[in-house]
Amino acid sequence: MEQATGIKYKLSGLLESALAKRGTVLYVLRHYAGMYEVRVHLPETKMESWNKPQHIKCKVAAGRYRDYTPAVWDPITKSCSLFIDTSHEGPGSEWARSLRSGDPLVYLGIDSYGKAPLDTAEQVYFGDPSAIGHFFALMQLTNGLGKISGSIIVQHEQHREAFEASFPSLSIDTVCSTEALAASSPLISDAPDRQFYLAGNSMMVHSLRKLLKQQGVAAHKIHAQGFWK
Numbered sequence: 061m062e063q064a065t066g067i068k069y070k071l072s073g074l075l076e077s078a079l080a081k082r083g084t085v086l087y088v089l090r091h092y093a094g095m096y097e098v099r100v101h102l103p104e105t106k107m108e109s110w111n112k113p114q115h116i117k118c119k120v121a122a123g124r125y126r127d128y129t130p131a132v133w134d135p136i137t138k139s140c141s142l143f144i145d146t147s148h149e150g151p152g153s154e155w156a157r158s159l160r161s162g163d164p165l166v167y168l169g170i171d172s173y174g175k176a177p178l179d180t181a182e183q184v185y186f187g188d189p190s191a192i193g194h195f196f197a198l199m200q201l202t203n204g205l206g207k208i209s210g211s212i213i214v215q216h217e218q219h220r221e222a223f224e225a226s227f228p229s230l231s232i233d234t235v236c237s238t239e240a241l242a243a244s245s246p247l248i249s250d251a252p253d254r255q256f257y258l259a260g261n262s263m264m265v266h267s268l269r270k271l272l273k274q275q276g277v278a279a280h281k282i283h284a285q286g287f288w289k
């Protein structure tokens with residue numbers, strides 16, 4: 061067992077030395093309990109070519125990597141923000157909480173996922189706090205055009221207030237559960253030019269997608285990304 065773990069770490073060490081890229085943490089903001097914004101400088105990145113959401117595979121501990129979505133990027137300074145939900149325990153959460161200005165960031169690569177968002181009149185975002193970066197990225201990719209609405213599922217009431225105060229530019233409300241969203245949101249219905257973007261917990265994304273389809277929303281208008289199980 062110990063030998064197998066040793067081999068695994070040696071292999072990931074070899075992979076890392078072959079592929080790893082480096083950046084630097086510029087600053088860390090704690091928006092509210094559990095929600096960190098890590099602003100990073102990534103000198104090797106060509107952000108001007110980003111036309112879809114991206115994910116960066118960050119080294120969070122020896123042999124451990126986690127995906128996060130770069131948001132609010134600036135191709136000139138080659139900097140972007142990672143909005144990291146640390147409301148649970150895991151190596152990624154522990155890593156994010158430990159970061160300080162000037163720390164090195166090691167990552168295996170950055171790649172796109174999903175499709176380029178459409179410049180439609182109305183974009184509806186449904187997700188959990190792990191999807192904030194994804195939603196900011198969609199806003200940037202559509203140049204802030206169109207009407208944005210939707211809901212973020214934040215379980216604790218005090219965090220819901222803090223969320224809305226922290227992210228006023230993300231003009232979407234908060235609800236306490238998928239069930240509450242399904243029961244109360246007038247947005248769970250079809251409308252011309254309305255596109256739906258779902259991201260976060262895979263079960264939540266799956267059930268919201270199913271619900272939207274039951275309400276007659278065509279599959280091509282639902283863009284779903286399961287981030288974690």
Ligand SMILES: Cc1cc2nc3c(=O)[nH]c(=O)nc-3n(C[C@H](O)[C@H](O)[C@H](O)COP(=O)(O)OP(=O)(O)OC[C@H]3O[C@@H](n4cnc5c(N)ncnc54)[C@H](O)[C@@H]3O)c2cc1C
Nearest residue numbers: 115127128129144145148150151152153190193287288289
């Ligand atoms: C393409 C892509 C983009 C992503 N972008 C982001 C992003 O921008 N910001 C972000 O915060 N996450 C993002 N994620 C999700 C992130 O990679 C996972 O949440 C990851 O599992 C966190 O690692 P961890 O080490 O903290 O927890 P893990 O060790 O992976 O999990 C530990 C436990 O915590 C639970 N858990 C994991 N994540 C959450 C969560 N968010 N809330 C509650 N419980 C959780 C797991 O079910 C497990 O039980 C993205 C994932 C993908 C695939």
